[in-house]
Structures are given as C-alpha cells and as structure tokens.
Amino acid sequence: MKNMRCALITGVTGQDGAYLAAFLVAKGYKVYGTYRRTSTPNFWRLERLGITDKVELVPFDLLDQTSIIQALQIAKPDEFYNLAAQSYVGASFEQAVSTGEITGLGLTRVLDSIRVVDPQIRFYQASSSEMFGNSKDSAQTLKTPFRPASPYGTAKLYAHEVTRTYREAYGMFACAGILFNHESPLRSLEFATRKITYTLAAIKLGITDHVTLGNIHARRDWGYAKDYVEGMWLMLQGDKPKDYILATGESHSVEEFLSVASDTVGLDYRVCLRVDDNLYRPMDINSLVGDPSEAEKDLGWNPKKTTFDELVQIMVESDLRLLKTEKWINLEHIKLLSQLSE
Numbered sequence: 001m002k003n004m005r006c007a008l009i010t011g012v013t014g015q016d017g018a019y020l021a022a023f024l025v026a027k028g029y030k031v032y033g034t035y036r037r038t039s040t041p042n043f044w045r046l047e048r049l050g051i052t053d054k055v056e057l058v059p060f061d062l063l064d065q066t067s068i069i070q071a072l073q074i075a076k077p078d079e080f081y082n083l084a085a086q087s088y089v090g091a092s093f094e095q096a097v098s099t100g101e102i103t104g105l106g107l108t109r110v111l112d113s114i115r116v117v118d119p120q121i122r123f124y125q126a127s128s129s130e131m132f133g134n135s136k137d138s139a140q141t142l143k144t145p146f147r148p149a150s151p152y153g154t155a156k157l158y159a160h161e162v163t164r165t166y167r168e169a170y171g172m173f174a175c176a177g178i179l180f181n182h183e184s185p186l187r188s189l190e191f192a193t194r195k196i197t198y199t200l201a202a203i204k205l206g207i208t209d210h211v212t213l214g215n216i217h218a219r220r221d222w223g224y225a226k227d228y229v230e231g232m233w234l235m236l237q238g239d240k241p242k243d244y245i246l247a248t249g250e251s252h253s254v255e256e257f258l259s260v261a262s263d264t265v266g267l268d269y270r271v272c273l274r275v276d277d278n279l280y281r282p283m284d285i286n287s288l289v290g291d292p293s294e295a296e297k298d299l300g301w302n303p304k305k306t307t308f309d310e311l312v313q314i315m316v317e318s319d320l321r322l323l324k325t326e327k328w329i330n331l332e333h334i335k336l337l338s339q340l341s342e
C-alpha cells in the first residue's frame, strides 16, 4: 500500500475523531485511531458512521508516555491529529487537576514523543475558543489576548503554547486550530446543545415533559463538527505550519438554540423549560464569536457550509430517530442528564 498517506488520530472515539476518521478514510488515507483501555468499549460513534472496520485501533493514554510512543511506532503516521482531551468545561471545575494532566501536560508527552520518534510528522493540536475567556474583542482573532475562564481553557492554553514552542524551537510542522464550539448528532449528551436536542425529542415522544438547563443566556459560535474536521485536515496540507481560527462568525444564545430546536419538533420551549441555578458554572463566558477570515482566505475553508438553523434541525431530527429506535433509553437516563453540569 505504498503512497497511501497515513494518519493517527487520538480520541477517535470522540465526536471529532469519528468525523475526521470518516473524512480521511474517504480521502484514501490509512487511518489509525487511539482508544483508552476502559472497562466499557466506546466505539458507538465509529459504528454510527459505519467505519469501525476501516480504522486500525491502537491503545493509548495521554497519561502514559510509553503508550504514546508505541502508538507512533505502530502507525508510523505522516499526519498526527491530537483530538484526545478531557473536553468537558463544566467537569473541569470538578476535576481541575486531572484536566491539567490530560488536556495540558498530555500534549507535551505527545509532542515530545513525536520529536524523538519522527519529528517530520505533521501535527495538529485541537485548541479551543475557551482559551479566550471573557474577551473584550467583538470577534476573537489570532491577535486577541487569551484569558481562560475555566481549568479546561487554562489547560488548552498551556497545550496551545507548547505547540507553538515545539514549532519554533524544533522546526516541527506543528499547528493548532482554535476551534469554536462545533456540534453534531455525535456530541456527548452532557453538552448543553445535545442535551437540548435529545431531551426535546424525548418530550415530543412523551418520555418526559421538561428540559433542565443552567445559563440560557450564554452565547456561543456554533458550527457543524462534520464541516470543521475538513479545516483540521486543510491546516496540515499547507507549505508552512500556522495556527487558524475555525468558527462561523455568528453567535447565538443557548435560549435561541432551544427555540430553534423546539420549533423543529413543534413545541413551545417556554412551557417545558426549567432553569436550575445549580447548573451554572463557577465562572462562565458570556459570549464567544470567532473570526474565521484567515482560514477562509488561506485554506479555502467554508465557515457557513451548514447554517445554525440547519445544524439544530440535523441534531433534533437525529435524536428523534434515535429515541424511536433505541430501547435502552429510559426516564432515569433523562433525569440524570438534567443534573449534569454543562
């Protein structure tokens, strides 16, 4: 199979990892994906995309440098996408130390392993808009100062700076995509967007009668994950390593998301919404909106491929189909969702 490009994706069991794997398989790549050895296998996203048998799975943990080196030796990748992380902002307040270990220091273990094993590997780091925190800029650009507002944002900022350091110190092709929120039917249920679409589908089907949320006034720049993985790949195809922002350039509140989702299933969200102050984060970001113009200009990436309304509709319709077919969903599950930090 010579001439076939090879990619190693960490976090292939997550939302972006699964979409990126499907994208690269379709492009003819040999794809290796990493998974953690946990008691319960977590391959449902790869199964939903129908690519389980097209991805070579290798064990890997960001806490364990030997597993990182072994994954590199097995895959011998041309491109390395580091998508693995403790990625829940709300949970990072509850698990601040392990978030720093996994999301921050874990990246240093990865880059140091690449530097030793094969520094020619092209490397992508999944940076986050959460690094900006409560920014004063009307739209965040690569020049906007960072001021994270959570242990997650802080850990991502550390990883972001280590990526730049390895690029500058060792001349590695290491770049970071600062991605604003991107969602999909493969988003974990703990995230506010998916919690909304899943619970509204459950209300529509008579499984429950309310959705419980925290800060419905928070504004985010929401895109479609399937569109964003193309931007990650484009960043590794350039002549020089460079960081980019991937965002839509529009912000919407959680309440607007809820409103479009409830319109999609013909419900009035004001009747079924419960706000629980306990779900507020210790510190939250009021508004995030990114400026994707450099990615548009340099990479030809399209930030408006899927509109906000289309994204919400895709998610609600997918959850309706899921809830109609999956038998294991029950009320306890929905109740638990209403108590989780977002």
Ligand code: NAP
Pocket (backbone or CB within 6 Å): 010, 011, 012, 013, 014, 015, 016, 017, 035, 036, 038, 042, 060, 061, 062, 063, 082, 083, 084, 085, 086, 087, 088, 102, 126, 127, 128, 129, 178, 179, 180, 181, 182, 183, 188
């Ligand atoms: P996700 O669905 O939460 O996936 C995270 C992945 O990381 C999972 O495969 C998880 O494995 C893996 N992981 C967690 N801890 C690990 C460890 N100690 N060692 C190895 N793997 C570990 O996240 P996502 O939404 O796909 O996001 C992908 C990346 O982009 C993340 O780094 C995230 O922080 C970043 N990001 C996401 C967004 C967004 O809006 N989605 C925005 C900006 C940046 P398990 O399946 O075993 O848990």
